[in-house]
Amino acid sequence: MANYYFDNTDLKHHLTHPLMSRIVELRERGYSDAQKFDYAPIDFEDAMDSYEKVLEIVGEICADIVAPNAESIDHEGPHVVDGHVVYAKGTQVNLDALIKAGLMGISLPRRYNGMNFSLVPYIMAADMVSRADAGFVNIWGLQDCAETIYEFANEEQRKKYLPRVCAGETMAMDLTEPDAGSDLQAVMLRASYNNEDGNWYLNGVKRFITNGDGHISLVLARSEDGTKDGRGLSMFLYDKNDGGVTVRRIENKMGIKGSPTCELVFRNAKAELCGDRKMGLIKYVMALMNSARLGITAQSVGLCEAAYREALAYARDRSQFGKPIIEFPAVYEMLSIMKAKLDASRTLLYETTRFVDMYKTYEDISKERKLTPDERTEMKKYQKMADACTPLGKGMASEYSNQNAYDSIQIHGGSGFMKDYACERIYRDARITSIYEGTTQLQVVAAIRHVTTGNYLSMIREYEASDFSPELLSFRNRLIEMTAIFEDTTEKVKAANDTEYIDFHARRLVEMAGHIIMGYLLLLDASRNESFRRSAEVYINYGEAQLVGHADFIHHFAVDNLDTYRQQ
Amino acid sequence: MSLKIIVLAKQVPDTRNVGKDAMKADGTVNRAALPAIFNPEDLNALEQALQLKENNPGSTIHLLTMGPGRAAEIIREGLYRGADGGVLLTDRAFAGADTLATSYALACAIRKMGAYDVIICGRQAIDGDTAQVGPQVAEKLGIPQITYAEEVQTVKGGKLRVKRRLESGVEVVEGKMPLLLTVNGSADDCRPRNAKRVMKYKYAKTITEKQNANVDYTDMFDSRPYLNLVEWGVADVNADLVQVGLSGSPTKVKKIENVVFQAKENLVLSSSDLDIDHLMFELIENHTIG
Numbered sequence: 053m054a055n056y057y058f059d060n061t062d063l064k065h066h067l068t069h070p071l072m073s074r075i076v077e078l079r080e081r082g083y084s085d086a087q088k089f090d091y092a093p094i095d096f097e098d099a100m101d102s103y104e105k106v107l108e109i110v111g112e113i114c115a116d117i118v119a120p121n122a123e124s125i126d127h128e129g130p131h132v133v134d135g136h137v138v139y140a141k142g143t144q145v146n147l148d149a150l151i152k153a154g155l156m157g158i159s160l161p162r163r164y165n166g167m168n169f170s171l172v173p174y175i176m177a178a179d180m181v182s183r184a185d186a187g188f189v190n191i192w193g194l195q196d197c198a199e200t201i202y203e204f205a206n207e208e209q210r211k212k213y214l215p216r217v218c219a220g221e222t223m224a225m226d227l228t229e230p231d232a233g234s235d236l237q238a239v240m241l242r243a244s245y246n247n248e249d250g251n252w253y254l255n256g257v258k259r260f261i262t263n264g265d266g267h268i269s270l271v272l273a274r275s276e277d278g279t280k281d282g283r284g285l286s287m288f289l290y291d292k293n294d295g296g297v298t299v300r301r302i303e304n305k306m307g308i309k310g311s312p313t314c315e316l317v318f319r320n321a322k323a324e325l326c327g328d329r330k331m332g333l334i335k336y337v338m339a340l341m342n343s344a345r346l347g348i349t350a351q352s353v354g355l356c357e358a359a360y361r362e363a364l365a366y367a368r369d370r371s372q373f374g375k376p377i378i379e380f381p382a383v384y385e386m387l388s389i390m391k392a393k394l395d396a397s398r399t400l401l402y403e404t405t406r407f408v409d410m411y412k413t414y415e416d417i418s419k420e421r422k423l424t425p426d427e428r429t430e431m432k433k434y435q436k437m438a439d440a441c442t443p444l445g446k447g448m449a450s451e452y453s454n455q456n457a458y459d460s461i462q463i464h465g466g467s468g469f470m471k472d473y474a475c476e477r478i479y480r481d482a483r484i485t486s487i488y489e490g491t492t493q494l495q496v497v498a499a500i501r502h503v504t505t506g507n508y509l510s511m512i513r514e515y516e517a518s519d520f521s522p523e524l525l526s527f528r529n530r531l532i533e534m535t536a537i538f539e540d541t542t543e544k545v546k547a548a549n550d551t552e553y554i555d556f557h558a559r560r561l562v563e564m565a566g567h568i569i570m571g572y573l574l575l576l577d578a579s580r581n582e583s584f585r586r587s588a589e590v591y592i593n594y595g596e597a598q599l600v601g602h603a604d605f606i607h608h609f610a611v612d613n614l615d616t617y618r619q620q
Numbered sequence: 621m622s623l624k625i626i627v628l629a630k631q632v633p634d635t636r637n638v639g640k641d642a643m644k645a646d647g648t649v650n651r652a653a654l655p656a657i658f659n660p661e662d663l664n665a666l667e668q669a670l671q672l673k674e675n676n677p678g679s680t681i682h683l684l685t686m687g688p689g690r691a692a693e694i695i696r697e698g699l700y701r702g703a704d705g706g707v708l709l710t711d712r713a714f715a716g717a718d719t720l721a722t723s724y725a726l727a728c729a730i731r732k733m734g735a736y737d738v739i740i741c742g743r744q745a746i747d748g749d750t751a752q753v754g755p756q757v758a759e760k761l762g763i764p765q766i767t768y769a770e771e772v773q774t775v776k777g778g779k780l781r782v783k784r785r786l787e788s789g790v791e792v793v794e795g796k797m798p799l800l801l802t803v804n805g806s807a808d809d810c811r812p813r814n815a816k817r818v819m820k821y822k823y824a825k826t827i828t829e830k831q832n833a834n835v836d837y838t839d840m841f842d843s844r845p846y847l848n849l850v851e852w853g854v855a856d857v858n859a860d861l862v863q864v865g866l867s868g869s870p871t872k873v874k875k876i877e878n879v880v881f882q883a884k885e886n887l888v889l890s891s892s893d894l895d896i897d898h899l900m901f902e903l904i905e906n907h908t909i910g
Contacts, residue, residue, distance in 0.1 A: 053657075090820045091816040091817075091819035091820045092819075093819075094840070101822070102818075102819045102822070105818050105819070105822060106815045106818065106819070109812055109815060109818065112812060113812050149811070152812060152814065153811070153812040153813065153814055153815055154815040155815055158815075167815060167816065167819075
């Protein structure tokens with residue numbers, strides 16, 4: 053009986069982070085649910101024990117059901133029958149297993165039949181499911197949308213929809229349109245209010261909608277006639293039971309082939325307004341996107357893990373020139389860097405998740421009672437760090453998942469180019485992670501302001517002041533030197549006072565911050581757990597070389613040099 | 621109609637992943653070296669029970685397992701997947717039981733458990749591989765049995781219609797309840813543990829486990845009575861001491877040999893008296909028996 057939770061002790065390391073006691077205390081509001089629900093924890097230890105036991109179920113399903121189905125799902129894919137999606141057989145088997153195991157609505161409150169879990173174990177489940185089948189995680193992971201319903205819909209809508217999500221109904225978020233991709237302000241799908249029956253009706257087309265035929269969809273639509281920008285958009289809830297939406301076709305994709313990417317036609321589809329009018333893009337989509345980005349970071353980490361494991365197993369198994377190829381420097385260097393990138397991505401993933409969990413839980417508590425000034429300060433602090441880390445993590449981890457997938461194939465040599473090995477599917481599946489929910493370039497756009505405002509730097513200063521094991525101090529000193537270079541380079545770019553110049557170097561500056569932050573996080577991991585020592589060292593070596601290279605490039609680059617790069 | 625279902629399940633050493641130290645020098649199974657698991661075909665049996673329960677609202681499932689104290693895990697695993705309760709049959713006097721003594725003890729416990737409609741068990745356990753316990757329990761209780769069951773198709777008019785998986789194909793038969801099914805490994809895999817049920821039942825313990833636990837959960841067990849697992853000994857099920865355990869077991873292990881199969885040998889027998897007579901003669905002749 054393989055188990056993706058037990059065979060990867062790094063997960064438990066991240067689950068048992070010191071901040072968890074705070075997070076769980078806040079989430080459980082003094083463990084009062086134990087009186088009302090027979091599955092609610094009675095104290096912190098009980099909650100953590102439950103998290104582990106549930107992750108054990110996820111780990112078992114991933115290893116025994118989801119991973120073995122991945123190949124057939126990749127081949128078979130979903131198809132459209134009479135305007136609706138029929139999943140590949142394996143997809144349905146996976147979904148049934150997860151539903152029977154009660155793994156839907158994991159972090160929703162218990163009063164809606166959820167389990168009120170911290171986001172950390174939820175994201176950890178997504179991490180494992182992604183390792184098993186990155187295409188499948190899209191369908192399961194869209195339960196994220198339920199968080200948006202919980203946050204912004206009214207109580208009647210919550211009562212109507214959330215228990216259905218917990219019972220296993222799937223979701224979709226319908227944002228993209230043929231002419232509105234990265235620029236969602238251009239959304240055209242029309243929402244019109246019928247004064248006679250008091251309902252909203254949707255008309256138009258959505259494209260590239262993951263799991264577009266899910267039971268419950270959040271739809272971004274133009275509710276204000278004559279408007280052209282984001283301020284005319286509202287969020288709607290569409291219930292498949294009401295009908296009115298058909299799937300015109302499913303895209304034939306390069307990867308994540310089990311996940312149906314739908315083109316949807318709305319014909320007078322009845323829908324409910326979710327939250328306030330005109331706040332669709334400005335407020336709700338931003339929240340939705342942030343949680344979706346965290347989900348993609350988890351997907352990227354799962355893919356990094358899968359790619360690394362495939363490469364490691366092959367390198368041990370494959371002999372050339374009379375010895376296993378893992379003994380050749382060219383190969384073991386690649387494997388070490390793959391593992392370091394994996395560990396770096398994962399530690400940033402869980403750090404970000406904890407930040408999000410802290411501030412979202414405070415936000416939720418603030419609906420029940422007024423927060424104390426200290427609590428409000430703390431909430432703002434975590435929100436700021438979450439906002440800074442979400443695009444950084446998504447950008448870096450998704451690029452690393454692609455790099456690991458590339459290296460995994462490289463280690464497989466010619467065999468990796470054949471369809472016979474999983475690394476080929478992983479390579480195709482990884483490719484989307486740096487594109488959807490905002491391309492890496494857009495993550496940089498979101499992240500660069502945290503470079504220029506000094507948010508990353510103040511986070512780095514806090515990490516710098518943490519307690520490290522004495523034997524790790526030399527690494528901290530290197531990170532301090534790297535920080536000085538980062539500061540200096542940032543200042544140089546800012547001093548040019550030229551927006552285009554900043555945009556041009558933004559990726560480099562964001563990556564520099566990322567290397568330092570992930571370096572510190574790995575050092576902190578290594579301080580708690582010796583097994584991270586190697587990855588910390590390998591990553592700091594790697595990050596330092598990248599950072600110095602970026603700094604060098606920038607220091608030799610004047611505003612005038614932009615001309616050389618501009619396309620005519 | 622609602623059904624009262626009893627599932628017979630056994631905790632077994634995981635013989636599917638046998639390492640070097642799986643057998644002791646004296647030829648007996650080194651149980652300490654092998655993880656204890658839910659017998660795989662008993663999981664198939666549990667799944668059939670759970671499906672019956674889903675399709676027949678109001679039905680209940682109780683597990684019955686015989687073994688040492690740690691076999692209480694089997695009851696918990698059943699609860700995690702949807703069973704309503706269970707009984708651990710445990711007593712030093714039960715130790716060393718062969719299939720005859722085991723089926724006697726189980727039958728005594730089933731009588732004590734009260735009325736039932738269906739008893740479901742796995743075809744055989746992966747440690748002994750006899751496939752005898754289920755049929756013997758049915759005989760002792762005087763109820764019909766359907767072996768090699770793969771799927772319960774219908775429940776109608778007090779009868780179960782069951783698809784059997786046989787070597788040469790499938791057979792659909794009907795049996796009148798109460799009856800016993802032994803379920804084949806080709807039946808549906810058991811569903812995973814359910815998250816909420818795991819959280820609800822994870823502290824469930826037998827009285828012996830509670831006594832051995834170093835944490836005091838007295839209050840919890842008082843306020844959540846479903847956490848108390850039933851544990852019965854010989855006296856609780858009114859069993860005859862002579863018929864249980866070693867003393868009730870005519871099977872004596874004379875010798876154990878390591879056998880490496882040279883070729884895939886296969887012999888298909890019909891259930892005719894003639895074929896069985898021939899087999900018996902052959903076994904007596906080559907001293908497998910006697």
